Amino acid sequence: MSVINIEGARINKFDVIGEKEGFMAILKMDEFRHLMKRDPQVAVKIVEMCGRRTLNVVSRQYTGSEVDERVILRPTPISAKRLWDIFESTPDFEELFLNLERRDRKHLVNNSLIFQLEKDITFLRRRTVVANLFLVLRGEVTMMRNGVESTITAGGVIGVEEFLYDQTVDFDLKTKTPALLLKLDKVGYWDIATLSASTALKLCAYFIRRRCTEIT
Numbered sequence: 001m002s003v004i005n006i007e008g009a010r011i012n013k014f015d016v017i018g019e020k021e022g023f024m025a026i027l028k029m030d031e032f033r034h035l036m037k038r039d040p041q042v043a044v045k046i047v048e049m050c051g052r053r054t055l056n057v058v059s060r061q062y063t064g065s066e067v068d069e070r071v072i073l074r075p076t077p078i079s080a081k082r083l084w085d086i087f088e089s090t091p092d093f094e095e096l097f098l099n100l101e102r103r104d105r106k107h108l109v110n111n112s113l114i115f116q117l118e119k120d121i122t123f124l125r126r127r128t129v130v131a132n133l134f135l136v137l138r139g140e141v142t143m144m145r146n147g148v149e150s151t152i153t154a155g156g157v158i159g160v161e162e163f164l165y166d167q168t169v170d171f172d173l174k175t176k177t178p179a180l181l182l183k184l185d186k187v188g189y190w191d192i193a194t195l196s197a198s199t200a201l202k203l204c205a206y207f208i209r210r211r212c213t214e215i216t
Helices: 029-038 040-063 080-089 091-099 102-110 160-165 186-195 197-215
Strands: 113-117 122-124 132-138 140-145 148-153 172-175 179-185
Touching (some): 080 091, 091 197, 132 140, 140 179, 179 186
Antiparallel strands (some): 113 179, 122 172, 140 148
16 A cells, blocks of 8 residues: 555554465565666556555455455366266256257366355456356355345356356356356357357357346
């Protein structure tokens, strides 16, 4: 905050004790002023980084959520057989299961990611630029959009408009119960299209039909 001269901010003196072996970069204010003259672009990038962090801290303190809180998830290994057993046993995914042939299913499994998440895990935040499709395979997910909360249960598909129109996400997603999710992003989708245009068309048509049915 001191770097970007926020009113009321002050420089605090404190001790830093490392818990694990690693590296830390320290930039003194007089060195920073020298850097502004020597390499303005690097100095500006540092200020932007400090500014983003400052905005996140202030937003968290006064609104309860950060502007750009990164969500890092690790995919969960799952066999193709178990995945398709889940699809087959979920009524809302029955149409998708029946319309996809063996090779179609293989393309989808190989080009998407599966996440097994515990309860109360935020896995997508508003203002996310990259559009992803999420299929809720097990459990329940809470969507918070414009202050309105809704619940998506197993069999739900999230993010169709954002995926198709490359829109920025305007909602937060959080697991209401332990949940199993399938994520398909644009890279995976176009990889499927490269392997099989037929598979990509089947998926696209399915997602559009699902969303149109939900709207009407």
